[in-house]
Every structure is written in C-alpha cells, then in structure tokens.
Amino acid sequence: MNNLLDQIQNIVGPSGILLGDEVAGRSDSWPPTGGCQAKALVRPASTEEVSKVLKLCHAEGQSVVTHGGLTGLVGGARAGKDDIVLSLERMNGIEAVDTINRTVTLEAGVLLQKVHETAEDAGLLFPLDFGARGSATIGGNISTNAGGNSVIRYGMIRDQILGVEAVLADGTIISSLKGVIKNNTGYDLKQLFIGSEGTLGIVTRAVLRLRPLPRSRNTALVAIEDFDRLGRFLQYMDRPLAAHSVHSRSCGTIFTS
Numbered sequence: 007m008n009n010l011l012d013q014i015q016n017i018v019g020p021s022g023i024l025l026g027d028e029v030a031g032r033s034d035s036w037p038p039t040g041g042c043q044a045k046a047l048v049r050p051a052s053t054e055e056v057s058k059v060l061k062l063c064h065a066e067g068q069s070v071v072t073h074g075g076l077t078g079l080v081g082g083a084r085a086g087k088d089d090i091v092l093s094l095e096r097m098n099g100i101e102a103v104d105t106i107n108r109t110v111t112l113e114a115g116v117l118l119q120k121v122h123e124t125a126e127d128a129g130l131l132f133p134l135d136f137g138a139r140g141s142a143t144i145g146g147n148i149s150t151n152a153g154g155n156s157v158i159r160y161g162m163i164r165d166q167i168l169g170v171e172a173v174l175a176d177g178t179i180i181s182s183l184k185g186v187i188k189n190n191t192g193y194d195l196k197q198l199f200i201g202s203e204g205t206l207g208i209v210t211r212a213v214l215r216l217r218p219l220p221r222s223r224n225t226a227l228v229a230i231e232d233f234d235r236l237g238r239f240l241q242y243m244d245r246p247l248a249a250h251s252v253h254s255r256s257c258g259t260i261f262t263s
C-alpha cells in the first residue's frame with residue numbers, strides 16, 4: 007500500500023478498504039462492462055469516517071468516485087484506475103421512524119426496498135419505487151433525483167426529502183437534517199445535493215417524508231388515443247380522492263398507444 011492508502015486504512019480499519027482482486031472482482035456500472043478499475047475501494051462506517059477520508063484525499067489531490075447500489079444507468083459511478091471508490095455499503099442503518107410526523111431518518115446506504123418495508127411496518131408508505139428497488143440506495147436515489155412509477159402522484163424524490171447530511175470534497179460536513187415540511191429558514195442546501203450525482207459532495211444521511219399507506223389499490227391498463235387526451239386523463243385522475251368512487255392510489259405507470 008502507498009502512504010495515502012495506509013492513512014485511509016488507519017481511518018476506516020482493515021475491513022474498510024479493499025485492494026487488488028477484491029476491487030477488480032466488483033462491478034462499477036449497470037449494465038456491467040467489466041471489473042471495477044479503481045486502485046482502492048473504501049467502505050467507511052460513519053459520516054465522520056467519510057469526512058476524514060475526503061479531507062485526506064482532498065489534501066493529496068486524489069479523485070474519489072461514490073458508489074451506492076450501482077444501478078445508475080448513465081455510468082456516473084464508473085471509476086478509472088487512478089480513482090478511489092468510496093462505497094456507502096456499510097452505512098446502511100435506519101436510525102428513527104417518526105410515525106406522528108411521518109418521517110424516517112437513515113444512512114444513505116440503506117436500500118430503497120428496506121425503506122419500503124420499514125414504512126409499511128409502521129403503517130406508512132415511501133412512494134418512490136422502481137425495478138431496481140432491491141439494489142439501489144437512498145443516497146444514489148437522491149443523487150440521481152430518481153422518479154419511478156409513482157412519480158405523477160407523488161413527485162420525484164426531491165418531493166420526498168425533508169433533510170440531507172452531506173460531506174463536501176474537503177471533508178466539511180453539511181447538516182440539513184430538518185424533519186418538517188414547513189421550513190423557510192434560509193437557504194435550502196439539500197436541494198443542491200439532489201440530482202447532482204455526487205459532484206458537490208457525498209450524501210451520508212437523510213430524512214425522508216412518508217405518506218399514509220393507501221387503503222386499497224386498483225390497477226387499470228389505459229390506452230390513450232392522443233397526447234391531448236393524456237393530459238385531460240391525468241387531470242381527471244389528479245382530482246381529490248373524494249371525487250373518485252373508491253379510495254385508491256391513482257396514476258402509477260401510464261401506457262400510451
């Protein structure tokens with residue numbers, strides 16, 4: 007190991023850094039194009055460790071690529087041979103579920119599916135959903151501003167986030183872990199990290215907004231004849247629930263013909 011990697015190992019411990027074949031044996035994109043080329047893969051276990059690793063890399067001019075669940079479809083997590091990968095895979099804890107204020111506070115490496123299960127256990131819903139739910143992480147979802155199959159009803163993940171904690175390239179920890187919907191206290195820093203693909207910092211923790219669990223679900227395959235009718239259909243479905251004959255979750259995936 008070179009001096010920088012030694013120092014990183016001192017921060018994250020021996021199990022917190024992978025080298026050689028352990029790195030090459032991993033993928034770093036979807037669909038896979040071969041093994042991960044990075045010179046090391048670092049697996050911090052806390053925000054403080056992320057901060058110390060980034061501070062060190064910043065001082066050494068070392069490039070860092072962040073890994074969540076590696077389901078991103080645009081190659082944003084692909085690393086070159088001179089990069090170090092920082093994976094959130096060990097930061098996967100659910101910290102608190104607040105059923106009164108309908109929030110969950112968690113680490114960024116938690117899988118989307120785990121959030122669904124946690125919310126449902128509490129009689130609540132986290133509406134962001136798509137096919138990669140069993141592999142994608144909340145940090146990756148935030149960094150890509152994921153939408154998914156309930157986006158028309160509930161919005162992008164931008165609409166599901168109340169607070170974010172992130173670490174900047176120089177190791178500075180920015181904490182904006184607010185758990186309230188009405189928050190007009192100055193700059194809304196979390197918005198900068200949503201959709202920025204790790205370019206501004208590494209998302210380490212978040213407060214997510216949960217919704218009431220729908221009492222029933224109805225599925226319909228709707229074929230729309232033209233684009234104009236699609237708009238009118240969506241307007242109809244978007245009316246208050248009381249206007250519908252059943253209480254249902256409206257407008258998931260829409261197929262047009």
Ligand SMILES: Cc1cc2nc3c(=O)[nH]c(=O)nc-3n(C[C@H](O)[C@H](O)[C@H](O)COP(=O)(O)OP(=O)(O)OC[C@H]3O[C@@H](n4cnc5c(N)ncnc54)[C@H](O)[C@@H]3O)c2cc1C
Pocket residue numbers: 036071072073074075076077078079081082083094114135136137138141142143144145146147148149150151152153154155203204205207208209210
């Ligand atoms: C089968 C499938 C279906 C999908 N369907 C949809 C869909 O319907 N709608 C939709 O919007 N998207 C969809 N996606 C894309 C999906 O939104 C992303 O794959 C997912 O959000 C990325 O999460 P991840 O943890 O896998 O991130 P990764 O793939 O690991 O990373 C994605 C990007 O975010 C960065 N990043 C990851 N974690 C962090 C972090 N903690 N802090 C800072 N940067 C970070 C990475 O460097 C990379 O640039 C789908 C993907 C698949 C494979």
